[in-house]
Amino acid sequence: MNVTLRVWRQNGPQDRGRMVTYDVTDISEDASFLEMLDVLNEKLILDGDDPVAFDHDCREGICGMCGMVINGVAHGPQRATATCQLHMRHFKDGETIDVEPWRSAAFPVIKDLAVDRGAFDRIIAAGGYITAPTGTAPDANAVQVPKPDADRAFEAATCIGCGACVAACPNGSGMLFTAAKVTHLGVLPQGQAERNQRVLNMIAAHDEAGFGGCTNTGECTAVCPKVIPQDVIGQLNHDFLAATRSGRR
Numbered sequence: 001m002n003v004t005l006r007v008w009r010q011n012g013p014q015d016r017g018r019m020v021t022y023d024v025t026d027i028s029e030d031a032s033f034l035e036m037l038d039v040l041n042e043k044l045i046l047d048g049d050d051p052v053a054f055d056h057d058c059r060e061g062i063c064g065m066c067g068m069v070i071n072g073v074a075h076g077p078q079r080a081t082a083t084c085q086l087h088m089r090h091f092k093d094g095e096t097i098d099v100e101p102w103r104s105a106a107f108p109v110i111k112d113l114a115v116d117r118g119a120f121d122r123i124i125a126a127g128g129y130i131t132a133p134t135g136t137a138p139d140a141n142a143v144q145v146p147k148p149d150a151d152r153a154f155e156a157a158t159c160i161g162c163g164a165c166v167a168a169c170p171n172g173s174g175m176l177f178t179a180a181k182v183t184h185l186g187v188l189p190q191g192q193a194e195r196n197q198r199v200l201n202m203i204a205a206h207d208e209a210g211f212g213g214c215t216n217t218g219e220c221t222a223v224c225p226k227v228i229p230q231d232v233i234g235q236l237n238h239d240f241l242a243a244t245r246s247g248r249r
């Protein structure tokens with residue numbers, strides 16, 4: 001396959017940035033999108049040019065490091081697929097593909113396609129933990145969890161923290177991510193001790209980071225590689241109201 005890429009190049013947070021056009025040739029349709037960028041970068045390096053900066057780690061869709069806006073869609077055209085799991089066979093030979101970073105005030109561009117997602121780390125630090133006694137691990141059946149609750153917690157826990165939900169949201173909201181974390185711990189018995197304070201602290205960290213509010217557009221779920229359902233935001237709102245009414249705010 002041969003493709004033409006229009007890639008966002010930005011030297012740093014203060015640089016204005018611009019789209020730069022590259023031709024990438026002789027790409028296998030079985031190559032991943034990131035492998036195609038690797039080919040581009042090898043050529044740029046051999047030519048003495050600056051390679052395109054982008055984040056990645058596992059390349060298996062589980063770490064949440066990768067992410068870019070491809071043809072205007074966070075993580076590209078394939079539903080429920082992180083950028084590292086997207087393959088070139090989903091594009092046409094000869095296609096022109098636009099590649100941009102997540103665009104959100106809360107995710108400033110570090111360089112090219114790499115953005116600073118430290119705001120997510122601060123939300124996790126504000127409440128993404130439980131209090132548990134130290135010592136040997138308890139028996140697995142010591143705390144029994146109803147199957148529907150376990151399934152709900154597991155579903156929410158599959159959020160990999162990639163940030164696509166923020167990039168897709170017209171409000172730049174981080175609510176799907178925050179709600180996934182609140183729901184994951186809030187429905188389990190082990191997460192009850194901090195349940196009220198967790199939701200208050202995580203929402204405070206979310207708002208402080210500059211994310212916008214949720215207006216139920218649903219763009220977040222549509223691009224989420226783990227298809228985290230939008231109703232976790234309802235769970236978050238429920239927990240937030242309950243915590244506010246409990247007078248612990």
Ligand code: SF4
Nearest residue numbers: 159160162163165224
């Ligand atoms: S909710 Fe989905 S899109 Fe948002 S950070 Fe988690 S995995 Fe990524």
Ligand code: FES
Nearest residue numbers: 059063064066084
């Ligand atoms: S590189 Fe880990 S999810 Fe894509």
